[in-house]
Amino acid sequence: MLIRRADLERIASGTVTLAFRRWTRPTVKAGTRLRTAIGVVEIVSVVPIGDDDVSEDEAAAAGFPSRERLFRDLRAGEGRTLHRIALRFAGADPREGLRRDDALGADDLADLAAALARLDRAARDGAWTMATLEIIRLRPETRAADLAGALGRSTPDFKRDVRKLKELGLTESLDLGYRLSPRGYAALDRLAAARSERG
DSSP states (O other), rough: OOOOOHHHHHHHHHHEEEEEEEEOOOOOOOOEEETTTTTEEEEEEEEEOOGGGOOOHHHHHHHOOHHHHHHSOOOOOTTEEEEEEEEOOOOOHHHHHHHHHOOOOHHHHHHHHHHHHHHHHHOOOOOHHHHHHHHHHTTEEEEEOHHHHHOOOOHHHHHHHHHHHTTTTOOOSSSSEEEEEEHHHHHHHHHHHHHHHEE
């Protein structure tokens, strides 16, 4: 479920508490927690409704000045049902704290090395984690397509893999491209040093 940045900010402030979507089938369910640019948004409920069930107050709670503007904004299409989605801001993205944590003990480093090795083993095109971290370190704020091309990879595959590194707290997404997090810098330096020592 995509949410516009302006709406995310109003969800965080508590001024937007509803969203409306026309779906052939819901893409979220109650209890889903979405990690977004402003933190975690929790889906409280998802209810199929008719157009007549939407009040002016609900349109306002979804960030629209009127029902008319809300319905102009909704996606149309055959077989789509209107859904009312109640949502709330559920706090900061837990990865934020992880990204800032660059005090890697021996156990932390071993866990990261094992996680990266698993990702490399699972890749059909061979190991990619260290090369991806290194190119992001060398070329922050560079378009994903350019980084992917430099590594001889497709852009969708590259973006998918960077998201895996982000889950480990090693990278951060920017308006343009990526950068290593403090944890990513520390991990890359220490893992590279460990590999050099092993020869």
